[in-house]
Amino acid sequence: MTGRLSRHHDPHAASSAAASQLPPAFPARAAWGTADRLRAWQADALETYARRAPRDFLAVATPGAGKTTFALRVAADLLERGVVRRVTVVAPTEHLKRQWADAAARVGIHLDPSFRNAQGRHGAQFDGVVVTYAQVAMKPALHAARTAAERTLVVLDEIHHAGDALTWGDGVREAFEDATRRLALTGTPFRSDTAAIPFVTYAPDDDGIRRSVADHSYGYGDALRDGVVRPVLFLSYSGRMRWRTRAGDEVAAALGDETLTKDLTSQAWRTALDPAGEWIPAVLAAADVRLSEVRRTVPDAGGLVIASDQADARAYATHLRAITGEPATVVLSDDDGASERIEAFASSESRWMVAVRMVSEGVDVPRLSVGVYATSTATPLFFAQAVGRFVRARRRGETASVFLPSVPQLLALAAGLELERDHALDRPSDEDPELLLAAAQREEQAADSLVDNGEQGTFEALEAQASFDRLLFDGGEFGSGAEIGSDEEADFLGLPGLLEPDQVAMLLRQRRAERTGAREVPRPAPEVDHRRLAELRKELNALVGAWARRSGQPHGSVHTELRRRCGGPEVALASADQLEARTALVRRWFVGRS
Numbered sequence: 001m002t003g004r005l006s007r008h009h010d011p012h013a014a015s016s017a018a019a020s021q022l023p024p025a026f027p028a029r030a031a032w033g034t035a036d037r038l039r040a041w042q043a044d045a046l047e048t049y050a051r052r053a054p055r056d057f058l059a060v061a062t063p064g065a066g067k068t069t070f071a072l073r074v075a076a077d078l079l080e081r082g083v084v085r086r087v088t089v090v091a092p093t094e095h096l097k098r099q100w101a102d103a104a105a106r107v108g109i110h111l112d113p114s115f116r117n118a119q120g121r122h123g124a125q126f127d128g129v130v131v132t133y134a135q136v137a138m139k140p141a142l143h144a145a146r147t148a149a150e151r152t153l154v155v156l157d158e159i160h161h162a163g164d165a166l167t168w169g170d171g172v173r174e175a176f177e178d179a180t181r182r183l184a185l186t187g188t189p190f191r192s193d194t195a196a197i198p199f200v201t202y203a204p205d206d207d208g209i210r211r212s213v214a215d216h217s218y219g220y221g222d223a224l225r226d227g228v229v230r231p232v233l234f235l236s237y238s239g240r241m242r243w244r245t246r247a248g249d250e251v252a253a254a255l256g257d258e259t260l261t262k263d264l265t266s267q268a269w270r271t272a273l274d275p276a277g278e279w280i281p282a283v284l285a286a287a288d289v290r291l292s293e294v295r296r297t298v299p300d301a302g303g304l305v306i307a308s309d310q311a312d313a314r315a316y317a318t319h320l321r322a323i324t325g326e327p328a329t330v331v332l333s334d335d336d337g338a339s340e341r342i343e344a345f346a347s348s349e350s351r352w353m354v355a356v357r358m359v360s361e362g363v364d365v366p367r368l369s370v371g372v373y374a375t376s377t378a379t380p381l382f383f384a385q386a387v388g389r390f391v392r393a394r395r396r397g398e399t400a401s402v403f404l405p406s407v408p409q410l411l412a413l414a415a416g417l418e419l420e421r422d423h424a425l426d427r428p429s430d431e432d433p434e435l436l437l438a439a440a441q442r443e444e445q446a447a448d449s450l451v452d453n454g455e456q457g458t459f460e461a462l463e464a465q466a467s468f469d470r471l472l473f474d475g476g477e478f479g480s481g482a483e484i485g486s487d488e489e490a491d492f493l494g495l496p497g498l499l500e501p502d503q504v505a506m507l508l509r510q511r512r513a514e515r516t517g518a519r520e521v522p523r524p525a526p527e528v529d530h531r532r533l534a535e536l537r538k539e540l541n542a543l544v545g546a547w548a549r550r551s552g553q554p555h556g557s558v559h560t561e562l563r564r565r566c567g568g569p570e571v572a573l574a575s576a577d578q579l580e581a582r583t584a585l586v587r588r589w590f591v592g593r594s
Contacts, residue, residue: 027119041218042070053363062220063187063388064229071155072107086150086179087128091157097130133161144175151180159184162198168377173198178531229391229502230398233473234414235407237283241271242463253556256406259571269407277464282484285323287403291370294497301369305354308375317354328352366392371402378409397498406469414472478508493584538578542585
């Protein structure tokens with residue numbers, strides 16, 4: 001087949017055990033047209049695949065690492081040697097079907113992305129098809145017949161989607177049970193539930209919990225060390241929120257206050273994302289300042305805002321036009337024109353794109369460097385895929401910047417970006433934090449569905465002020481809160497757009513030392529330990545709860561009043577003296593002496 005690479009023995013290919021010694025890339029080994037060079041992890045995975053010749057192979061590689069190049073190299077080799085005669089790629093979305101077909105065409109493999117179930121078979125000019133998981137689930141018997149008719153390689157892109165619904169998993173299993181080879185790919189090898197994924201091997205760990213077993217893994221930490229992906233700066237923004245609940249109560253609280261209940265945190269978060277408030281335009285303006293700084297050294301760098309729904313996406317685009325003076329590309333859904341808009345943005349030098357969900361996974365726009373996470377979705381899977389849109393490196397020194405609401409769920413996910421994960425079965429739901437988070441998310445979505453139905457009143461966002469909270473990088477936190485437009489915020493927004501990870505860390509430490517004025521001179525240990533602080537916080541929160549019940553005043557308003565009178569930061573950051581002063585003040589309220 002013209003244009004395909006033939007398989008040849010490479011004496012430089014290393015074994016899996018020696019992967020850590022491989023250089024970041026080998027020259028001239030990639031499938032032509034997909035990448036300039038074959039990366040070390042791809043070469044190592046290909047050597048493992050060729051040596052084992054497995055029927056099933058699971059490759060786990062962080063978003064942006066080059067899973068498509070690896071899969072097409074495998075496909076080209078199997079087709080060239082006659083091991084298979086047909087290729088079927090299963091992708092999560094319609095847009096990714098086209099993306100796969102374009103990449104395959106560049107290496108001489110012709111796949112039909114427009115294949116429909118009603119056709120029954122693809123045209124003779126094609127080597128196979130690209131379909132979606134939903135398409136397979138609709139007619140699994142059709143795809144089973146196609147697979148059995150010829151020796152077929154099935155590439156299951158982002159295979160965790162095969163567990164999205166019972167029918168999807170069952171359909172994939174039925175359709176491809178008789179495949180000659182199955183190559184499963186994922187950048188996020190975990191789910192927030194315990195639905196088994198077809199054709200994935202599970203083995204018990206030391207605790208007896210069955211976990212997915214990858215045949216080759218290449219995590220974000222590995223890719224960062226190799227310069228394959230960009231380091232990510234997370235800039236979180238807090239601020240004062242005020243809203244009216246469906247019960248008619250008016251509540252005021254700080255976004256990210258760790259003393260808030262799950263419901264109040266969700267409502268404060270929702271208030272921040274309201275397009276009519278001041279938080280969103282302030283954060284979008286800050287993100288655009290950051291994008292301008294990056295474009296000094298990366299002229300075509302682009303930004304992406306991930307919104308919760310179509311109405312918010314349109315409103316955010318209006319804000320961006322007012323901020324930048326140019327229109328933003330808006331991608332509202334996986335419709336007929338969405339792919340064209342994404343492709344046009346990818347090849348342009350426009351500043352901003354706004355999307356709802358479809359750009360969160362798999363979509364390849366390498367110039368995306370700045371993101372705004374303006375959605376209330378907080379599952380680890382969605383967060384990892386969303387951040388993955390910004391980490392694809394084109395040259396060394398590029399950085400990614402993602403702006404976040406300062407809420408505990410997102411900050412925890414940002415801090416754990418480099419953690420390796422496996423898909424676990426058997427874990428009891430009351431012990432699995434990912435399951436608890438997913439359940440909480442479902443509850444919040446269910447609660448949102450009650451809004452404006454006339455049964456429980458209407459949630460109303462009243463006020464949303466923004467303030468810079470902190471910057472997270474490489475497990476560290478920098479900054480201690482600053483006003484919008486302050487010199488401290490400007491220091492973080494103005495970080496150079498081309499820096500190596502160690503240079504980023506050094507510069508952040510230097511600026512922290514300059515801000516503290518202490519040049520980070522060691523200080524004596526505080527007299528009070530963390531246990532005493534925890535006791536003081538617990539006592540204060542109990543008193544605040546009791547006073548809120550007695551006075552009818554919301555918890556957040558009580559804490560605000562205490563901070564106003566006694567000074568100091570939020571409860572989680574307050575000193576022992578500040579906590580004791582607030583506790584004494586609440587006690588005086590109870591005896592009527594305030």
